[in-house]
Amino acid sequence: MKRTERVGAMIEILTQSPNKVYSLQYFCDLFGAAKSSISEDIRACNAALEFTGGGRLETGTGAKGGVRFVPHISDEKLAQLQEEFCRKLSDPGRMLGGSFLYTSDIFFDPEFIKKIAAVFARKFKDCGADYVATVETKGIPLAANVAQLMNLPLVIIRREAKVSEGSTVSINYFSGSYDRIQRMSMSKRAIRPDSNVLVIDDFMRGGGSISGITEIIGEFNGHVVGVGVAIASTEPVKKKIENYTSVVFLGDIDEENKKITVTPNFDIF
Amino acid sequence: MKRTERVGAMIEILTQSPNKVYSLQYFCDLFGAAKSSISEDIRACNAALEFTGGGRLETGTGAKGGVRFVPHISDEKLAQLQEEFCRKLSDPGRMLGGSFLYTSDIFFDPEFIKKIAAVFARKFKDCGADYVATVETKGIPLAANVAQLMNLPLVIIRREAKVSEGSTVSINYFSGSYDRIQRMSMSKRAIRPDSNVLVIDDFMRGGGSISGITEIIGEFNGHVVGVGVAIASTEPVKKKIENYTSVVFLGDIDEENKKITVTPNFDIF
Numbered sequence: 001m002k003r004t005e006r007v008g009a010m011i012e013i014l015t016q017s018p019n020k021v022y023s024l025q026y027f028c029d030l031f032g033a034a035k036s037s038i039s040e041d042i043r044a045c046n047a048a049l050e051f052t053g054g055g056r057l058e059t060g061t062g063a064k065g066g067v068r069f070v071p072h073i074s075d076e077k078l079a080q081l082q083e084e085f086c087r088k089l090s091d092p093g094r095m096l097g098g099s100f101l102y103t104s105d106i107f108f109d110p111e112f113i114k115k116i117a118a119v120f121a122r123k124f125k126d127c128g129a130d131y132v133a134t135v136e137t138k139g140i141p142l143a144a145n146v147a148q149l150m151n152l153p154l155v156i157i158r159r160e161a162k163v164s165e166g167s168t169v170s171i172n173y174f175s176g177s178y179d180r181i182q183r184m185s186m187s188k189r190a191i192r193p194d195s196n197v198l199v200i201d202d203f204m205r206g207g208g209s210i211s212g213i214t215e216i217i218g219e220f221n222g223h224v225v226g227v228g229v230a231i232a233s234t235e236p237v238k239k240k241i242e243n244y245t246s247v248v249f250l251g252d253i254d255e256e257n258k259k260i261t262v263t264p265n266f267d268i269f
Numbered sequence: 270m271k272r273t274e275r276v277g278a279m280i281e282i283l284t285q286s287p288n289k290v291y292s293l294q295y296f297c298d299l300f301g302a303a304k305s306s307i308s309e310d311i312r313a314c315n316a317a318l319e320f321t322g323g324g325r326l327e328t329g330t331g332a333k334g335g336v337r338f339v340p341h342i343s344d345e346k347l348a349q350l351q352e353e354f355c356r357k358l359s360d361p362g363r364m365l366g367g368s369f370l371y372t373s374d375i376f377f378d379p380e381f382i383k384k385i386a387a388v389f390a391r392k393f394k395d396c397g398a399d400y401v402a403t404v405e406t407k408g409i410p411l412a413a414n415v416a417q418l419m420n421l422p423l424v425i426i427r428r429e430a431k432v433s434e435g436s437t438v439s440i441n442y443f444s445g446s447y448d449r450i451q452r453m454s455m456s457k458r459a460i461r462p463d464s465n466v467l468v469i470d471d472f473m474r475g476g477g478s479i480s481g482i483t484e485i486i487g488e489f490n491g492h493v494v495g496v497g498v499a500i501a502s503t504e505p506v507k508k509k510i511e512n513y514t515s516v517v518f519l520g521d522i523d524e525e526n527k528k529i530t531v532t533p534n535f536d537i538f
Binding site for chain 2: 001002003004005006007008009011012013015016017020044045047048049051052054096098100101102103104105108109110111113114136137138140141144145147148151152153154155156158163164165166178187189190
């Protein structure tokens with residue numbers, strides 16, 4: 001097999017399973033090649049990936065030695081993404097009245113969501129999370145993408161306990177957006193006790209829902225080690241949670257003049 | 270830039286956006302290379318991808334000329350995947366009583382779900398779908414992966430109409446699994462009229478939920494052009510829908526002897 005084809009094959013295998021560690025021996029066996037050749041191939045892979053900016057291969061040493069693909073989004077691509085996000089979100093056709101915006105088309109667009117997920121995968125790559133959690137429904141595809149990029153299991157917290165979830169833990173919390181008490185419920189089988197959890201959601205206004213997630217994870221002796229929301233509302237300024245990272249900020253929704261103010265978060269990293 | 274690195278970069282770009290068409294000119298500009306070199310690179314990419322079995326690059330001709338990555342799963346990998354699926358699903362620890370099984374860990378495992386999605390992407394690659402639809406909640410990560418592999422927007426049908434969905438169309442249907450009338454609701458903005466829709470879900474027993482999806486899509490003058498479910502129950506034999514493809518069949522759940530019967534669907538393709 002030619003080096004060109006080996007490098008292509010390695011890139012396909014490694015980038016399709018981000019953050020999954022493959023031993024060098026795996027590739028030696030797969031290609032029938034010596035370790036020195038594989039090491040050389042990894043350098044070529046990294047040159048290719050540096051060019052596309054999509055991430056890099058990291059090699060570990062010792063017993064845990066191996067190679068994995070760590071996804072990345074460059075500052076330049078982040079700025080383009082934020083600009084695209086602001087443009088999409090500020091389209092007055094999204095207004096539903098009562099400060100609600102239709103955003104399902106954005107959050108159910110696989111290519112766009114994958115790019116947003118890459119921002120969170122970069123931001124939280126060293127947060128030590130064991131799980132990525134979200135509350136149903138709209139943020140699920142985004143959270144699933146983040147979980148995929150970080151090679152972590154996904155946890156979906158339900159609005160209502162379901163038979164198919166087995167025993168569950170439920171909490172009530174106050175949602176400012178809906179101005180009422182809401183409920184969320186999580187299967188007892190969903191996470192191991194004492195786990196670290198990265199919380200991902202599509203939108204945050206007052207933070208009631210995210211603080212509910214924090215509370216329910218606390219019921220499992222779990223720890224929230226990061227919060228990423230695609231859109232955070234600028235109002236209310238005082239949120240129920242302190243630390244979070246948003247990709248953009250949603251400001252005033254002026255229904256009379258059909259103007260929606262959206263600004264990038266320049267302070268993600 | 271060396272050919273090795275160009276081929277690596279092309280594979281990364283193309284496989285990260287399956288079924289997205291890139292013009293040859295795009296790569297000529299990106300690499301500062303002649304079309305003949307790029308054509309040669311595409312051949313090398315295909316040799317690499319043939320080796321991994323993950324898919325192939327297809328090139329179009331004429332005005333629509335360009336190259337795209339079409340994902341694939343080999344018969345051999347499918348058989349391995351089905352075996353793994355049967356083994357996971359037949360673990361008696363999943364029994365929740367009343368013929369319910371806990372399956373969230375399976376459907377929220379990003380790497381596993383991506384492999385199941387590849388089966389449906391292969392099965393339905395020529396079905397002409399404009400959208401991939403599912404009903405919340407457990408099948409969403411799977412459907413999102415299928416949508417990503419097919420480069421189609423995702424539609425999530427909700428159990429309850431939400432303010433953030435705008436105007437919705439709702440239907441009632443009978444769910445055999447829950448032995449009661451259930452409701453589903455879809456935003457009027459979710460699909461264009463007269464669209465073709467591929468329906469993906471995690472589990473089907475009697476087909477009530479899928480036939481509900483078919484009905485609600487009919488309200489938009491849409492057409493269901495394919496149905497893929499990860500698990501289909503062998504009972505009842507007579508389903509409310511006729512054409513569907515499952516990856517495995519779930520047979521008897523013998524709670525007394527702690528035995529769950531699961532068999533591969535040998536007839537997917």
